[in-house]
Amino acid sequence: MGKKDNREVKKHSLYKKMVVMALGPVIILGIAITFFCYMRFVTTMYREASGNMKKVAVVVSTLYDREWEGDYSLVPTKGDVYELYKGETSISERFDIIDEMAEKFDCEISVLYMDMRIHTTLRAHAGSGERLVGICTNSQTAAKVLDGEDEFYKDIKIADEAYLVFYTPLKNSDGTVIGMIEIAQKSARMKKDVWKAVWPAFFLSLGGMILAAHVSYKNTEEITDVIKKIEKFLHGVSNGDLQTELDISVLKRKDELGEIGKASTSMQRSIRSFIETDPLTQLGNRRYVSSMLEKVKGRYVENGQKYSIAIGDIDFFKKVNDNYGHNAGDEVLKAVAATLKRMMQGKGFAARWGGEEFIMVFDKLEMADAGMHLEKVLENIREMVVETEGYEIKVTMTFGVVDGSDISSEEMVEAADAKLYYGKQHGRNQVVTIMEEENQT
Numbered sequence: 001m002g003k004k005d006n007r008e009v010k011k012h013s014l015y016k017k018m019v020v021m022a023l024g025p026v027i028i029l030g031i032a033i034t035f036f037c038y039m040r041f042v043t044t045m046y047r048e049a050s051g052n053m054k055k056v057a058v059v060v061s062t063l064y065d066r067e068w069e070g071d072y073s074l075v076p077t078k079g080d081v082y083e084l085y086k087g088e089t090s091i092s093e094r095f096d097i098i099d100e101m102a103e104k105f106d107c108e109i110s111v112l113y114m115d116m117r118i119h120t121t122l123r124a125h126a127g128s129g130e131r132l133v134g135i136c137t138n139s140q141t142a143a144k145v146l147d148g149e150d151e152f153y154k155d156i157k158i159a160d161e162a163y164l165v166f167y168t169p170l171k172n173s174d175g176t177v178i179g180m181i182e183i184a185q186k187s188a189r190m191k192k193d194v195w196k197a198v199w200p201a202f203f204l205s206l207g208g209m210i211l212a213a214h215v216s217y218k219n220t221e222e223i224t225d226v227i228k229k230i231e232k233f234l235h236g237v238s239n240g241d242l243q244t245e246l247d248i249s250v251l252k253r254k255d256e257l258g259e260i261g262k263a264s265t266s267m268q269r270s271i272r273s274f275i276e277t278d279p280l281t282q283l284g285n286r287r288y289v290s291s292m293l294e295k296v297k298g299r300y301v302e303n304g305q306k307y308s309i310a311i312g313d314i315d316f317f318k319k320v321n322d323n324y325g326h327n328a329g330d331e332v333l334k335a336v337a338a339t340l341k342r343m344m345q346g347k348g349f350a351a352r353w354g355g356e357e358f359i360m361v362f363d364k365l366e367m368a369d370a371g372m373h374l375e376k377v378l379e380n381i382r383e384m385v386v387e388t389e390g391y392e393i394k395v396t397m398t399f400g401v402v403d404g405s406d407i408s409s410e411e412m413v414e415a416a417d418a419k420l421y422y423g424k425q426h427g428r429n430q431v432v433t434i435m436e437e438e439n440q441t
Contacts, residue, residue, distance in 0.1 A: 040238035041271065042194055046164070048275065048287075049190060050152040053166035053183040056105050060181055061170065063097050064111075071172040072179065074113045084111065084118045092119065095131075103326070106189075108163070110182040111170065115142035117182070122158060132159060137167075137180070145169055145180045155187050162187040193274070226250055226257045230264055237268050244268075280330060281337035284351035289359055292349060293409050296363055300404055307348070307404035308370040310360040311416040312340075315396045315428040317356035324391050331388040332395055339384060343377045359413070360399075367403040371433040374399050378431060396429035 070087015077083055083092040098109040102121040111119035115136045122132040136142070144151050145167045156165045163184040170179040229247045236244035250261035276288035284292070299305040314336060321329040333356065340350035340358055348363040362370040378397060386393040400419025402412055423432040
């Protein structure tokens, strides 16, 4: 009886050792991959946030230049009070542009003269009307930005709350840096979005690795090969290659490793959707267009498969926002996006290019055929009625279309945008494939 017990103890002990030997490396690998992917994803998110904040700063600077002519200056009034002027206009109390942009892009916007915040959407307290003006930024930051450099910071405290903050130089017409534009977004939102996207998929993947380790000692070589394929896939995702594909043999497996593969591709889709999808319209965004357009262009270069690109813009969209409110404007954008998505099925894809602009990529269609299809799309847009908040809103669109080629994507988009602009200047509510100047040549 004693010998039998000893044999069972030895057997159990050996089993535990084998499980530990199999489980240990996989757990370490899973943790390493999870941490690595998380850090890479966070880095990508911060890079995206910085790029988007820079775009907002450029938009604000451009709108200020369009609204008020002249250079910036700080003019003393009474006592220690100063007013910010642009040309001959005092803009210290003109908050309409930055308030609208702050609401649209869910951020805080400030204009600093030298290192002092003069013009801002930041409030002293939530719900307070008092704006945080007259406060100087960090001297080291000011020195770099006033020297002409962009700066991006994480978890900067403003009014006792952590923000992601982007600074870019503010210049007068002669190129002199006279201040800064500051774009701030709450850090908590970024962290929440990161964990929401990463936590379930990463830990499901890690859990699958742990389960797979239980049986890995039976066929170590085969499982190691599968793990390497998954590792390569996750490494590609963590490096920002969201179009990489996991080996199909992994996805066909019926065991835990197959589940890891499915969880990993699910994670990839979640991240790709989070990064490449416009949250309002649920269409792809510019990042999505860039990756997809390169594939379409690649097929053109490899086998001559024709394609075309169109840029569309909702006519008089600002009037929709002005007359019916931004909520109604959002409903119009969503309705237009739904129509474009439906009409582009089997033809290519539609994506939101920015604001009220959309981009359509026609796979296997030349410009003439794409233009004919866009006429049908435009007819559907004209017939569309958006009912919201008691209003019935009708809109039209203008499109510019060009043939795809092997030139850069930026050049093709610029060419389509030029035709769109031509259409805007010649009556709107139309599809432009050929401009009058081109017919004359």
